[in-house]
Amino acid sequence: MTKKNFEEKNDSKSTVSKVVKGTSPSKIRGKFFKIKVYIGIAISLLVVAILASLLLFSPNAKKESNEAISSVAKKENTSKEAIDTSKASENEKKKEEEIQKLKEQLTSLDSKVSESEKLVDKLKEETAVPKLDIEALRNNDLSSLKGTWRTPSGKEFVINESSELYATGYRDGQKYESTYEITFSKGQGRRNSDTASFGLNPKGIPVGGGYMIAVPRGIVLESAGQYTDQSNTAEDRLVAGQSYPSMLTEPENVYYRVKPDTSKLEEEEKNLAQLQAEREAIKTSLESKEKKNNN
Known part of the structure; x- marks a missing residue:
């Protein structure tokens, strides 16, 4: 094979020319159409990506995003405040009920102490031993x-x-x-x-x-x-x-x-001392709770 023949055989131009020469016009147009379609799709996707990027990083988008986040946070805070208020109201009601219960107990004990004191005084009078005057x-x-x-x-x-x-x-x-x-x-x-x-x-x-x-x-x-x-x-x-x-x-x-029997008096005096101790404990607890409630 001569040099001339080799160049002619491997020359790209010669090859393309031969391909073009060997391909029909309709196929060539089809290939160019597909290339145009692909290019159009690629350009469209690029444009969408650019627009999305612009919208995402634009001041308005950020503002809207921040407003949305702030709105959600406000709703959460409002809900939390409502729960806290409800709990505070419930605790306040519970404290008031405890105070009212203590007041009722104190009133009852006051009555019992008063009755016991009268009975002790009566028994003391009945069992009193006079001294010779x-x-x-x-x-x-x-x-x-x-x-x-x-x-x-x-x-x-x-x-x-x-x-x-x-x-x-x-x-x-x-x-x-x-x-x-x-x-x-x-x-x-x-x-x-x-x-x-x-x-x-x-x-x-x-x-x-x-x-x-x-x-x-x-x-x-x-x-x-x-x-x-x-x-x-x-x-x-x-x-x-x-x-x-x-x-x-x-x-x-x-x-x-002959000294009178004082067993009943002694028993009632013990009962009175116990009632007085209970009343004092209730009174102290009531004063403490009222002080805390007022603060």
Whole structure:
């Protein structure tokens, strides 16, 4: 193959020319049409992309986007505020209910405490043990003698407001009962200046009787010869008999005041103390909650 023949055979122009020469006009037009379509589509996509980019990064787009975000945030905040307000309202209502409940409890306790205090005062009055008032006794006021007096041997004196003494005891195994009228005796009071002496006159009987000495606690009766006071000087006492020495020889026949049963009073005092403690606790809690609620 000569050089000329080789160049002619491999020359591109010669090849294209041959292809063109070997291809029909209709096919050539079809190929160019497709190329134009592809180019048009590519240009359209590029334009859309450019416009989208411009819209996305334009001030108006950003503003609208920010407004949308702000609107969503505002709605969320409004919703949160509504929830918070609802919770606050619920908590406030709950606090008010608690305060109202405490007020009702306090009112109830005030009433109970008042009733208990009245009962305690009444029981104290009923169980009060008067102290012998020597000056009053010497002025014929026998109120401090009122009550029941009993000896260790079982004898009793019951003294009423009418200055009567109702005596019971046993003699030779037999129970006896007597009623005496109490009269103040000045002469017998000279022996013991801190005591008061009385005559005991049997009612309905013209003869008999004796006398009685009221001895306040802490006072020791004066000795009579070899006889000394052997009674319980820590208590108020009554001694009675026919003679002063005989009163000192029989300590088992000394009368001591019978103290009333105070168990009910003690029980009610404990109940009152408990009610007062509960009231104080409720009152403190109420004041604390009202203070917090006002702040």
